[in-house]
Amino acid sequence: MVRTSALLLLALPLAASALETPLSRRAQRHQSEDLFGAQLALDMQMMQEAGYNISEALGASDELERLQKTLQKRAATTGFNYGGSSKVRGVNLGGWLVSEPFIKPSLFLGVHKRDSRIVDEYTFCRYHPDGRAAARAALMQHWASWMTEADIKAIAAAGLNHVRIPIGYWALGVVPANEYYISGALYYLKLAVLWAGRANLRVLIDLHGAPGSQNGFDNSGRQGPIEWHTSADNVARTKKLLLALVAEFQQSKYTNIVTAIQPLNEPAGFVDGVLPVAKQYYLDSYKIVRFGGTSKANKLLFNIHDVFVGLSYWTGFMAKATSYSNVMSDTHIYTMFDDVQIKYTDAQRIQKYCSYSSDVSALSAGGKRPIVGEWTAASTDCSGKIPGITYKSTDTVKGLGGGARYDGTAIGATYKVGSCTGKTGSGANFSSAYKASLRKFYEVQTTVYERGSGWIMWTWKMESGDDWSYQAGLKYGWIPKNPTEKKYGNQC
Ligand SMILES: *[C@@H]1O[C@H](CO)[C@@H](O)[C@H](O)[C@H]1NC(C)=O
Numbered sequence: 001m002v003r004t005s006a007l008l009l010l011a012l013p014l015a016a017s018a019l020e021t022p023l024s025r026r027a028q029r030h031q032s033e034d035l036f037g038a039q040l041a042l043d044m045q046m047m048q049e050a051g052y053n054i055s056e057a058l059g060a061s062d063e064l065e066r067l068q069k070t071l072q073k074r075a076a077t078t079g080f081n082y083g084g085s086s087k088v089r090g091v092n093l094g095g096w097l098v099s100e101p102f103i104k105p106s107l108f109l110g111v112h113k114r115d116s117r118i119v120d121e122y123t124f125c126r127y128h129p130d131g132r133a134a135a136r137a138a139l140m141q142h143w144a145s146w147m148t149e150a151d152i153k154a155i156a157a158a159g160l161n162h163v164r165i166p167i168g169y170w171a172l173g174v175v176p177a178n179e180y181y182i183s184g185a186l187y188y189l190k191l192a193v194l195w196a197g198r199a200n201l202r203v204l205i206d207l208h209g210a211p212g213s214q215n216g217f218d219n220s221g222r223q224g225p226i227e228w229h230t231s232a233d234n235v236a237r238t239k240k241l242l243l244a245l246v247a248e249f250q251q252s253k254y255t256n257i258v259t260a261i262q263p264l265n266e267p268a269g270f271v272d273g274v275l276p277v278a279k280q281y282y283l284d285s286y287k288i289v290r291f292g293g294t295s296k297a298n299k300l301l302f303n304i305h306d307v308f309v310g311l312s313y314w315t316g317f318m319a320k321a322t323s324y325s326n327v328m329s330d331t332h333i334y335t336m337f338d339d340v341q342i343k344y345t346d347a348q349r350i351q352k353y354c355s356y357s358s359d360v361s362a363l364s365a366g367g368k369r370p371i372v373g374e375w376t377a378a379s380t381d382c383s384g385k386i387p388g389i390t391y392k393s394t395d396t397v398k399g400l401g402g403g404a405r406y407d408g409t410a411i412g413a414t415y416k417v418g419s420c421t422g423k424t425g426s427g428a429n430f431s432s433a434y435k436a437s438l439r440k441f442y443e444v445q446t447t448v449y450e451r452g453s454g455w456i457m458w459t460w461k462m463e464s465g466d467d468w469s470y471q472a473g474l475k476y477g478w479i480p481k482n483p484t485e486k487k488y489g490n491q492c
C-alpha cells in the first residue's frame, strides 16, 4: 500500500464529501447487524484520513465477486481436497496483523528503550511514549509495509497453497478504552484475502488473541496474565467477534479463498481451568463457524488447536460424522521451548519429529484432517534475543523478545547449550553444516506432517532471525524452491 502523493492529499478536502459519503452510509447500513462491515468502514476512514490510498480496499468486494468465477472454474477441476489427496503447504503471515517483537524488532526497540514496559502490542498501544496517535501511525505504517501483495505472490511462487493469517480480537470491533488496543488491521485482512484470491492461495483465518489473553504469550497481544477463561464475559465477547468474522467470510465471494477459520489460537491447556473452558468454547464455536448465525451449514472448515494437550487427546472429540462436518485439527510443534528439547542433538531432534507420525496418522484415519499449523525449521530460540538488548538469566521481568534458553540468557536459565552467534540473524552468516541441519529439519517435518493433512510453517518472514523465515530459507537454500523436493530422502 503506497501512501497517496502530496498532490492528492491537497486535493482531499475538496473531494472530502464525495469520498466520505459512501463510507459513512456504509457504516450506517452495517451498524446494527454487520459488525465486520462497520469496523471495516471505520478502518477505511482512518486509513483515508491518514493519507493512504484506499481505492483497492474500496473495490475489493466487487473484485472478489468477479474473481469467484475464475476460482470456481478452477476449483471444479483442481479443487482442494482437505483430508484427502491434497496437502496443505503454507506459511503463517506472522507478526503482521498481530505484531510480535521477535519477528519485527524494529517496531518495538526504540519505544522499548524509552519505556521498558513496552513488550507487546498491548503495551505498545498503552505506553507509547509519544502517545496514542503516534502508536496508531506506527501500526498503520507497519501493516502497510510488513506484508504486501509481493509477499503473497512470492508465497504462491514458492509452490505453497495456503496462508494462515493471525488476527487479534481488537481488530474485529470496538475495543473498550481500558483495553488500549488500536484497531485497523481488518482493512489489511480484507486486502490479504483479495491478494490471496488473485494468487490462487487459500486462507486460514486464525483468531490469535482473545479478550483477557488465552495464553499470556506476547503473540496473543498481551504478555502476562491469562484471563480469557476466567471471565464468562470474555468468552461471550470472543464468540460475538468470531461470529462477525464468520458472517463476513462465509459469503460466496470468499469461497475457494477463505476455506478455514480457527476460533482460537493456542489456549493455554497447561494452566488449570483452561481445557474445560476451551472444550466448551469449541462446542459452541463449531456452530458459529459452520453456520455463521444461519440455519444452513456453510463451506468453512472448523480448525481447532489442540490446547497443548496433544493431538491424540482429541481423537474422540467431535468424532460423530452425523453431527459434525468439516472439522480440522491443528497442533503446533516446536522443539526449542523446553529444557529437554533445547539440548537435542540433530539426530534426537529428527527422531522427535518422526515420533509425531502416529498422531497425525491416527487423526487422519479418524477424518479429523490434522495439520501442523505452526512449526519451524529452526532448532534454537536464539531469535528471542533482540539485537541491541542485553538479557540476563537473573532478570526479574521478561523483556522484549525474552532472551534465549539456548545460550542461558532467558529468565531463570540454569544452563547454556551453546552460543547464539551464527544460529540466528542473517542467513548469510550460517555455516553450510548449520544450513544442512535446517534443511533436514524442514524436510523431515514436511514429510511427517504430510502423513496428516499438511503444514503451515511459522513464519513467512523475519526481520533479523532468518532461521525462522521461510523467505530466508528459500534465499539461502535450506528450503527448496519446490516444497516436495527431498535432498535427504525419507528420514523416518
Ligand atoms: C491508488 O491505488 C490504485 C490501485 O489500487 C491505483 O490505480 C491508483 O493509481 C492509486 N492512486 C494513487 C494516487 O496513487
Ligand SMILES: *[C@@H]1O[C@H](CO)[C@@H](O)[C@H](O)[C@H]1NC(C)=O
Pocket (backbone or CB within 6 Å): 422, 425, 426, 428, 429
Ligand atoms: C553477518 O554478515 C554480514 C555480512 O554478510 C555482516 O555485516 C554482519 O556483521 C554479520 N553478522 C554477524 C552477527 O556475524
